[in-house]
Amino acid sequence: MAQLQEVSVDKFKHLVSERALTGETMLLNMGPQHPSTHGVLRLLLELDGETIVNCIPDIGYLHTGIEKNMEAKTYLKAEVMSDRLDYMNNLGNNLVYCMAVEKLVELDVPERAQTIRVILAELERINSHLVWLAAFGLDLAAMSVFLYCFREREIILDIKELISGQRMMTTYIRPGGLWRDVPVEFEAAVRNFLKIFPKRIDEYEALMTKNPLFLDRLVGIGVLDPATALQNGVTGPMLRASGVNWDLRKVRPYAGYEQYDFNVPVRSEGDTYARYIVRIEEMRESLKIIEQALNRLPFGPVRSDNRKFVPPPRSELGVSMEALIHHFKLWTEGFPAPDGSVYQAVESPRGELGVLLAGDGGAKPRRCHWRTPSFDNLSVLPKIVKGHLVADLVAILAAVDIVLGDIDR
Amino acid sequence: MGVEQKLGNMGVVTTTLETVVNWSRTNAMWPMLFGLACCAIEMMAAQASHFDMSRFGMELMRASPRQSDLMIVAGRLSRKMAPALRLLYDQMPEPKWVIAMGDCASCTGVFNNYALVQGVDEIVPVDVYVAGCPPRPEALIHGVVTLYEKVKGQKFVEQVKA
Amino acid sequence: MRATAIMDKKLETIVQALQEHFGVTFEEFRGEIHVFVMGENIIEALTLLRDKYDFELLSALTAIDFWPQTSPRFHVIYQLTSLARNLSLQLRVALDDGEPHIPTAVGVYEVANWRERELRDMFGIVPDGHPDLRVLLLPEGWEDKHPLRKDFPLGYEEVQFTFNVDEINLRKHFAKE
Numbered sequence A: 001m002a003q004l005q006e007v008s009v010d011k012f013k014h015l016v017s018e019r020a021l022t023g024e025t026m027l028l029n030m031g032p033q034h035p036s037t038h039g040v041l042r043l044l045l046e047l048d049g050e051t052i053v054n055c056i057p058d059i060g061y062l063h064t065g066i067e068k069n070m071e072a073k074t075y076l077k078a079e080v081m082s083d084r085l086d087y088m089n090n091l092g093n094n095l096v097y098c099m100a101v102e103k104l105v106e107l108d109v110p111e112r113a114q115t116i117r118v119i120l121a122e123l124e125r126i127n128s129h130l131v132w133l134a135a136f137g138l139d140l141a142a143m144s145v146f147l148y149c150f151r152e153r154e155i156i157l158d159i160k161e162l163i164s165g166q167r168m169m170t171t172y173i174r175p176g177g178l179w180r181d182v183p184v185e186f187e188a189a190v191r192n193f194l195k196i197f198p199k200r201i202d203e204y205e206a207l208m209t210k211n212p213l214f215l216d217r218l219v220g221i222g223v224l225d226p227a228t229a230l231q232n233g234v235t236g237p238m239l240r241a242s243g244v245n246w247d248l249r250k251v252r253p254y255a256g257y258e259q260y261d262f263n264v265p266v267r268s269e270g271d272t273y274a275r276y277i278v279r280i281e282e283m284r285e286s287l288k289i290i291e292q293a294l295n296r297l298p299f300g301p302v303r304s305d306n307r308k309f310v311p312p313p314r315s316e317l318g319v320s321m322e323a324l325i326h327h328f329k330l331w332t333e334g335f336p337a338p339d340g341s342v343y344q345a346v347e348s349p350r351g352e353l354g355v356l357l358a359g360d361g362g363a364k365p366r367r368c369h370w371r372t373p374s375f376d377n378l379s380v381l382p383k384i385v386k387g388h389l390v391a392d393l394v395a396i397l398a399a400v401d402i403v404l405g406d407i408d409r
Numbered sequence B: 001m002g003v004e005q006k007l008g009n010m011g012v013v014t015t016t017l018e019t020v021v022n023w024s025r026t027n028a029m030w031p032m033l034f035g036l037a038c039c040a041i042e043m044m045a046a047q048a049s050h051f052d053m054s055r056f057g058m059e060l061m062r063a064s065p066r067q068s069d070l071m072i073v074a075g076r077l078s079r080k081m082a083p084a085l086r087l088l089y090d091q092m093p094e095p096k097w098v099i100a101m102g103d104c105a106s107c108t109g110v111f112n113n114y115a116l117v118q119g120v121d122e123i124v125p126v127d128v129y130v131a132g133c134p135p136r137p138e139a140l141i142h143g144v145v146t147l148y149e150k151v152k153g154q155k156f157v158e159q160v161k162a
Numbered sequence C: 001m002r003a004t005a006i007m008d009k010k011l012e013t014i015v016q017a018l019q020e021h022f023g024v025t026f027e028e029f030r031g032e033i034h035v036f037v038m039g040e041n042i043i044e045a046l047t048l049l050r051d052k053y054d055f056e057l058l059s060a061l062t063a064i065d066f067w068p069q070t071s072p073r074f075h076v077i078y079q080l081t082s083l084a085r086n087l088s089l090q091l092r093v094a095l096d097d098g099e100p101h102i103p104t105a106v107g108v109y110e111v112a113n114w115r116e117r118e119l120r121d122m123f124g125i126v127p128d129g130h131p132d133l134r135v136l137l138l139p140e141g142w143e144d145k146h147p148l149r150k151d152f153p154l155g156y157e158e159v160q161f162t163f164n165v166d167e168i169n170l171r172k173h174f175a176k177e
Helices: A018-022 A066-071 A079-083 A090-105 A111-139 A143-164 A185-208 A212-218 A226-231 A237-241 A272-295 A321-332 A373-379 A381-385 A390-400 A404-408 B017-027 B038-047 B082-091 B102-107 B137-152 B156-161 C009-022 C039-052 C112-123 C165-171
Strands: A026-030 A042-048 A051-058 A341-348 A351-359 A365-371 B070-074 B097-101 B128-130 C025-029 C032-036 C057-065 C074-082 C087-095 C101-103 C126-128
Touching: A018 A051, A042 A390, A051 A381, A051 A390, A066 A079, A066 A365, A079 A090, A090 A111, A090 A341, A090 A351, A111 A143, A111 A185, A111 A272, A111 A390, A111 B038, A143 A185, A143 B038, A185 A272, A212 A272, A212 A390, A226 A237, A237 A272, A237 A351, A272 A390, A341 A365, A341 C032, A341 C057, A351 A373, A351 C057, A351 C074, A365 C057, A373 A381, A373 A390, A373 A404, A373 C112, A381 A390, B017 B137, B017 B156, B038 B070, B038 B097, B038 B102, B038 B137, B070 B082, B070 B102, B097 B102, B097 B137, B102 B128, B128 B137, C009 C032, C009 C039, C009 C087, C039 C074, C039 C087, C039 C101, C057 C112, C087 C101, C112 C126
Parallel strands: B070 B097, B097 B128, C032 C087, C101 C126
Antiparallel strands: A026 A042, A042 A051, A341 A351, A351 A365, C025 C032, C057 C074, C074 C087
């Protein structure tokens, strides 16, 4: 069905230097299958020897049509798609989608659900940073870091499995609250993680932070100044590594983040090493948030009792006719949302994750656009790799922390 | 359980060439380091410390298709990626096997839309389908063991014909 | 039209300035301000907001398709964020059916480069003056197919159930060695 296409250099004429047309510099294809492109990213490199003259990213190899598919489902059912967008931040995607739906239909969330949401979102942030650190280590030939990080990631996945039965695509956060309350073992499991993990971060740091080989690969590589970063829509740890203190959890608190005491790590160097340090520090800050949230975890319901939007719990179905009707109505035809659009953003592990949700008065969204941070963070790549070596490109790309599902959608 | 138990007093084993070749194939099968989407993370987890797929002879993930004999299609396959996937498959040396890991690779799971190839069996012939979204690492390992069972029963005659 | 009391005081002055310069209209929904700008004014409006009112970040650039309504059929959306003032503002350009065009915003925000290519891919809204208008997300040869338009079908394959799976598998193209 699909055919390979011949592509001539004429198509890229305006993007490469004149020396490429005379054959003085070399055009090299990197990807879509390459071990250090973190998925199916294709980069077309113009090389002068081993120095990068130009870099042209080609994305779309994982274009899934999620935005189109969400338009064909009701609000409750479309949520399963959101897990699979940025597959390192499943609960964070659920969170932003649910917040958008709640904003659109004006739904309140109970306090306990908000607190559990914060705990889960921060666990997911650590999870994402762990996988990032693993892949980052792997790209810089630090294989042991990969093995250590995946060891700790299993603890987080066990917690997710405990609460929802799934390791990755949980769809645990639902519009109006959570799918169900967490089991009693949840608190002990999270406390156990809080006890173990700080020492493990020290372990990673002992391997990497002051390692001279590591410093040689990272310090002064891929410097991004704040003005260029903002022009190109860069957000998240990458922006904070460039010296801009912008964290949506602090400046526009959502889900009760204003109640927690935590710092936003900022570095001014803007290089690859600064991005590494910022993410390591963020893991420590996330631990602080989780601990505070766990200490103040209130009792109460975990989902709104507004039956027009939230399906009733299973236990009510056998005893209440009304609950049965609501259950049937919500899962077959869904609930109507007003004709209007909302934009809701949260701070994902990669940056500003926003969803623009437009209702059309019916049960299905008119449009669900995902403003994904990796998309813009990657678009700045050609500007920061110029003049570096190919080996540095691998380090820079790893430190940008792209997730292809997040880029291509 | 090893070759010692079959040796007996004589120090001699009689078997067929087919059995030996298939046995050796199953114990050093090198998968290609090739992830598409979410399932690739679980494939990494299967390789990493907790699950350790090298117990099954998969010590190495080869980044080059020329050096690998198993392709694990881990994730959804877009129409833009499909020609590249077929090219990679064609570059692998015979004999080669394909595992479709996850619902998206098997039948596109929750995504029935314009952008995805509806099952990678339209692009490459698949030997084992692993269900799950994403499958647990144990499920992937079970898929691999299932593939080994298949490989152990392969006949040379059939391979020549194909 | 006057800004309502709910609207942030800081945003109110900005919206008033836009009204003076470009005669824009606006609507408010769930506490968000959507300012409707004419297509020919959008670049000036963005430049004004960036330079005078510190909207440094173009968070999102996308569109909504209102098909079967044809006039306007599309709303192109510019979601702006000001870091210095901690404000958000949404600009909208309404476009009719046919061959919709907008002037490119790459000169104001470089992030618009990929976002506008995506817009061309997905909706067929052509950004005039864009420096590099190749297909971004879709495969080669999809220049005239725009999947996120409402009149584009969602899938291309029939859904398989137990009763029709055999029939579909007979027709389906399976790969050979």
